[in-house]
Amino acid sequence: MAQKLHSMTGYARATVAVPGLSFVLEIKSVNARGLDMRMRFTPGYDVLEPEIRRRVSRAVSRGSVTVNLNIEREGEGGPVVVNRQALGAVLAAIQQVDEAVPGAGRPTPDGILALKGVLEQHDIALGAETEEAFHAAVYAAVDRALADLHAAREAEGAHLSRIL
Numbered sequence: 001m002a003q004k005l006h007s008m009t010g011y012a013r014a015t016v017a018v019p020g021l022s023f024v025l026e027i028k029s030v031n032a033r034g035l036d037m038r039m040r041f042t043p044g045y046d047v048l049e050p051e052i053r054r055r056v057s058r059a060v061s062r063g064s065v066t067v068n069l070n071i072e073r074e075g076e077g078g079p080v081v082v083n084r085q086a087l088g089a090v091l092a093a094i095q096q097v098d099e100a101v102p103g104a105g106r107p108t109p110d111g112i113l114a115l116k117g118v119l120e121q122h123d124i125a126l127g128a129e130t131e132e133a134f135h136a137a138v139y140a141a142v143d144r145a146l147a148d149l150h151a152a153r154e155a156e157g158a159h160l161s162r163i164l
Contacts, residue, residue, distance in 0.1 A: 005164075007156030008032065008063040012148035014141035018134050023071040025141045027056070027149050032064035042071040048135065052142050059146040069138065086117040 008031045015024050023042075037056055039049050048069065056065055090112055097104055113119050 005157035005161040010152035012145040014145045026068040029063040036064045038066045041069045
């Protein structure tokens with residue numbers, strides 16, 4: 001009996017909401033000799049990476065795999081604060097431009113505050129139970145997405161098998 005042909009190309013997505021948070025997890029896979037994983041997470045959630053890497057490497061042996069985890073908080077975020085270090089760097093750069101280009105227009109405060117990193121919104125900490133439930137939901141979504149990815153790769157392999 002011939003062995004099933006599996007493609008290395010596939011895509012899977014899982015969307016989940018838990019109290020206070022929702023997230024979208026995407027896993028993409030393309031051809032590669034070995035296993036090459038890339039992870040992109042919403043800043044502050046890198047703590048989830050080691051376990052997600054472990055689960056992916058158990059389920060996928062070859063391919064270039066990208067895992068995207070986009071997390072959104074529901075409702076109001078935490079306080080907005082000025083990052084004084086970033087603001088200082090921007091003001092120093094403005095001073096350098098003023099010296100190099102006499103008569104150059106000066107940026108407005110709203111323009112300065114719109115620069116990435118000058119304003120930061122700090123998250124409100126989750127309770128231990130909510131954080132634990134969130135981590136469990138992410139890991140369950142990873143497992144579901146990996147099963148869907150396997151099915152997508154198998155379906156693509158069957159299609160390729162018919163062509164060959």
